[in-house]
Amino acid sequence: MEQRRNKVDETHRGLPSQLTMPCRLLLGPGPSNVHPRVRAALGMNEVGHLDPSFLKIVAESQELLRYAWQTDNRFTIPVSGSGSAAMEACLANCVEQGDVVLIGVNGYFGERLCDMAARYGADVRRLEKSWGEVFSLEEMAAGIQTHRPAILGLVHAETSTGALQPMEGIGKLCREFDCLFLLDTVTSLGGIPVFLDRWHVDLAYSGSQKCLSCPPGIAPLTMNERALAKIGRRKTKVPNWYLDMSLLDKYWGNERTYHHTAPINMNYALREALLLVAEEGLGERWERHQENARILWEGLAELGIECLVDRDYRLASLTTAVVPDKVDAKSVCSYLMENYSIEIAGGLGQLAGKVWRIGLMGFNSRRENVLLLLSALDKAIADT
Numbered sequence: 116m117e118q119r120r121n122k123v124d125e126t127h128r129g130l131p132s133q134l135t136m137p138c139r140l141l142l143g144p145g146p147s148n149v150h151p152r153v154r155a156a157l158g159m160n161e162v163g164h165l166d167p168s169f170l171k172i173v174a175e176s177q178e179l180l181r182y183a184w185q186t187d188n189r190f191t192i193p194v195s196g197s198g199s200a201a202m203e204a205c206l207a208n209c210v211e212q213g214d215v216v217l218i219g220v221n222g223y224f225g226e227r228l229c230d231m232a233a234r235y236g237a238d239v240r241r242l243e244k245s246w247g248e249v250f251s252l253e254e255m256a257a258g259i260q261t262h263r264p265a266i267l268g269l270v271h272a273e274t275s276t277g278a279l280q281p282m283e284g285i286g287k288l289c290r291e292f293d294c295l296f297l298l299d300t301v302t303s304l305g306g307i308p309v310f311l312d313r314w315h316v317d318l319a320y321s322g323s324q325k326c327l328s329c330p331p332g333i334a335p336l337t338m339n340e341r342a343l344a345k346i347g348r349r350k351t352k353v354p355n356w357y358l359d360m361s362l363l364d365k366y367w368g369n370e371r372t373y374h375h376t377a378p379i380n381m382n383y384a385l386r387e388a389l390l391l392v393a394e395e396g397l398g399e400r401w402e403r404h405q406e407n408a409r410i411l412w413e414g415l416a417e418l419g420i421e422c423l424v425d426r427d428y429r430l431a432s433l434t435t436a437v438v439p440d441k442v443d444a445k446s447v448c449s450y451l452m453e454n455y456s457i458e459i460a461g462g463l464g465q466l467a468g469k470v471w472r473i474g475l476m477g478f479n480s481r482r483e484n485v486l487l488l489l490s491a492l493d494k495a496i497a498d499t
């Protein structure tokens with residue numbers, strides 16, 4: 116008996132201390148810092164996922180999401196999981212074995228779309244462009260004419276390169292060729308202009324932890340009637356139970372049938388984040404992101420640092436800054452973290468070691484953050 120008690124005491128002595136986390140300024144490619152109101156929402160009382168108070172706030176979130184995306188799509192929901200879960204939901208539902216899926220690959224997330232589409236049995240065709248460049252409408256038209264895809268997948272804001280894909284005319288082309296238009300808006304929603312309906316986008320997804328400044332773990336997804344009709348024509352079951360929209364639609368529709376337990380508190384946080392977007396107004400918010408990015412770009416130029424992407428296609432929410440000769444990209448990142456508690460990121464894939472990725476997303480897109488980063492970067496380059 117005595118011996119046993121000792122054993123229990125021993126495990127107690129090994130407990131870690133109460134949780135505390137450092138305060139970081141997250142100026143990388145995401146996550147971004149959470150707005151204080153979003154953090155407060157996250158800590159509110161939990162209720163059941165069929166509680167009338169919960170159903171009311173998710174309906175409000177859906178409406179706020181339609182505003183943020185500029186769409187009237189009925190099927191507009193938050194998916195449980197990060198942006199990649201919503202990305203996978205699009206492909207799992209819309210791709211059937213053998214469908215030709217054409218994907219614009221000019222960065223890391225285009226590659227991820229190819230990988231996911233192939234796993235769901237798509238006949239993947241790639242439209243390639245160097246990282247940091249974007250596709251012209253002529254290149255898109257040629258690709259669609261050659262491949263006659265069932266789905267065209269594009270990344271609006273390539274977080275790996277900092278390039279912004281122009282949208283003009285692409286959706287119309289897809290309608291002409293009877294193809295669904297799938298758009299990744301993870302790093303654009305809530306930061307730079309997005310007009311889903313005007314652009315004839317049929318299905319789109321996003322993430323919570325980029326320009327919406329909400330923690331990661333919940334991801335917006337929207338589909339119009341064209342996309343839902345393709346899903347309705349499926350001959351086979353969606354090969355992913357968790358992300359099967361026909362099952363999920365029964366929860367989101369009037370039936371409110373249990374499918375899986377929604378992440379309750381993440382839904383509070385997302386609603387608050389979307390409310391902040393609506394209170395500020397999309398126009399104001401886009402303008403703020405553009406203005407702070409401009410200050411960053413000018414400041415970088417003064418430090419002798421170039422941007423990878425042409426000014427015309429440069430993303431306000433994420434800048435890829437070219438690492439100057441003889442500067443070690445990693446050491447600078449570590450210096451910023453150790454001395455300023457600022458996080459920026461290095462390059463992904465073929466841009467590893469060549470660029471820094473600097474995010475000015477949502478709540479973090481503020482002048483004082485830009486000025487602090489610029490002076491910290493100046494010091495980091497001098498000292499490393």
Ligand SMILES: *Cc1c(COP(=O)(O)O)cnc(C)c1O
Nearest residue numbers: 197198199224272274301302322
């Ligand atoms: C971050 C990101 C994703 C993936 O989102 P996760 O939340 O990391 O799963 C997809 N596409 C783009 C463009 C992104 O920036």
